Amino acid sequence: MAKIRLSNFGAPESEYETKYDWGFFCQSGANGVVFSQKGNYQTAFFEAFPRNPKCFIRGEGATVEEAEQDAWEQWQKIQVCNHEMERRNRKDGYGYCKYCTYSDMVFEPLTKCCKCGEPTRYTTDNKEHWYCKKHSRNIPKRLKQEWMLDRHKRLPRVTKKVMKKGAAIKLTGSKYGKVKFEYKVTIAFRANGYRLDIFNRKQRRLLIQMGK
């Protein structure tokens, strides 16, 4: 049992006393937004970030208690499962267990560097060719993504913060979801094994709108 931060959209944050002793970082919200093809809906959610195996669990329910219960049951299954991983439609090496909700970056990427042929998920040019870290330094100017051209312009800190929140909503369903910001060749956000690339000003504006 531990007290964790409970995020409430539009309302002050509060604390939630967990029912189970998780032993690693968890976060929860009373009204997260889930983006789905059938339409967006609101739900209570409970997210857990186990270290061993390293993965991400998201439970949902009508209440935070229900969401925690859902997450806990998933975690019990993950721990005793003989995982059999499959790629589904992912090419980046991310895999999902056929039997439980365990997922992680477990495979080599299927995409290969167009210069050296090494499997890579590092970056692409504007023609969707892949490049490893080393060869991404020599992408011809005409093939560079818009963001590669002004990569030396620093992104203002406030803009970055707002974009990060927008990305968190997109990738985790929650403004407070844990998202990693990357600014190597393009701006990208990572969460739960997903990657969101920001290639142009339109995408950037959209994310800022969402994060505000």
Ligand SMILES: [Zn+2]
């Ligand atoms: Zn499994």
Ligand SMILES: [Zn+2]
């Ligand atoms: Zn290469």
